[in-house]
Amino acid sequence: MIPAPASGPDDRPPVSVLLPVLNERPYLRDCLDSLLSQDYPNILEILVLDGGSSDGSVAIAESSGDIRVRVVDNPRITAAAAMNAGIAVAKGQIVCRADAHTLYAPDYVLRCVMTLLETGAENVGGPMRAVGTTNFGRAVAAATSSRWGIGPGVFHYADRRVEADTVYLGCWWLKTLQDLGGYDETLLQWAAEDQELNFRIRNSGGRVIVDPSIRSWYFPRETPRALARQYHNYGLAKASTLAKHGRLPTWRPLAPAALVLASVTAAAVGRGWMRVAIPAGHGLACAAVALRLGADPEVTPHRVFAAFEICHWSYGTGFWAGLWRFATGRGFDSRPVGHR
Numbered sequence: 001m002i003p004a005p006a007s008g009p010d011d012r013p014p015v016s017v018l019l020p021v022l023n024e025r026p027y028l029r030d031c032l033d034s035l036l037s038q039d040y041p042n043i044l045e046i047l048v049l050d051g052g053s054s055d056g057s058v059a060i061a062e063s064s065g066d067i068r069v070r071v072v073d074n075p076r077i078t079a080a081a082a083m084n085a086g087i088a089v090a091k092g093q094i095v096c097r098a099d100a101h102t103l104y105a106p107d108y109v110l111r112c113v114m115t116l117l118e119t120g121a122e123n124v125g126g127p128m129r130a131v132g133t134t135n136f137g138r139a140v141a142a143a144t145s146s147r148w149g150i151g152p153g154v155f156h157y158a159d160r161r162v163e164a165d166t167v168y169l170g171c172w173w174l175k176t177l178q179d180l181g182g183y184d185e186t187l188l189q190w191a192a193e194d195q196e197l198n199f200r201i202r203n204s205g206g207r208v209i210v211d212p213s214i215r216s217w218y219f220p221r222e223t224p225r226a227l228a229r230q231y232h233n234y235g236l237a238k239a240s241t242l243a244k245h246g247r248l249p250t251w252r253p254l255a256p257a258a259l260v261l262a263s264v265t266a267a268a269v270g271r272g273w274m275r276v277a278i279p280a281g282h283g284l285a286c287a288a289v290a291l292r293l294g295a296d297p298e299v300t301p302h303r304v305f306a307a308f309e310i311c312h313w314s315y316g317t318g319f320w321a322g323l324w325r326f327a328t329g330r331g332f333d334s335r336p337v338g339h340r
Contacts, residue, residue: 235318
């Protein structure tokens, strides 16, 4: 049930923006500037939910010069815990999640609220538009914006308003999040929180809508190592959701998992060239798509090829590692390693 909007400027519902932060100094100033430039007339607060930053991120937030920016301690560190801390103190009727690695169009919050009101959906958001700032970062952006790179994940490249299994970030009525019990910060691998929350929304009969008029620009990982760690963790995250719910939110993780399983099986029992046929075929397909994407003068094909290979193999191995954890009773890392 959608609450009746509270009165405010233009009678639009008041909004709380929740921004989880942990050592985001290189990105935070520009992120906050874009949030403070929003044209929505009733943003009550921008809560910077800090998980113990040691790089000066808190000082940047505190020096914003805008009384709407408020730092909230997040002693439990993770993004899921940060969102729960923000939900507990948010004053707005509507909650918009933000990410420090992202810049927001001036009408971002306005479009979120309009889509929420017009569709009656439980969660709305825009596509995850990746923009690289280095040679490898631009290759990652190209790879993760393509269907070959990411599969049928419409929240990466939707060109019209459509129902989806998840969205980038999100915007909800505060009551929706409260009724769901907030984010799961104990049973899941860290970074699983968004897709798992949307899974619960859809399981309860709710809808998740992606709308390309909701515009933001995300800065992806800019080194091969960082990308591999991110996608390995994504695989672990999907396995943790499977362990919790007994099924996956979408079949997409099965594609990289099948690639890994089939390749290992062929290497173990195949003969001659059959042992390497699957990874070789996959590599040729990656190369063909990378050459096409390399038509963009800012994107180098060999780096796109590397990004494809890293994403697919890291995701697949992460998924199997997660299933092994579950099968052996080891459990999942609710916090990043080093922040337990």
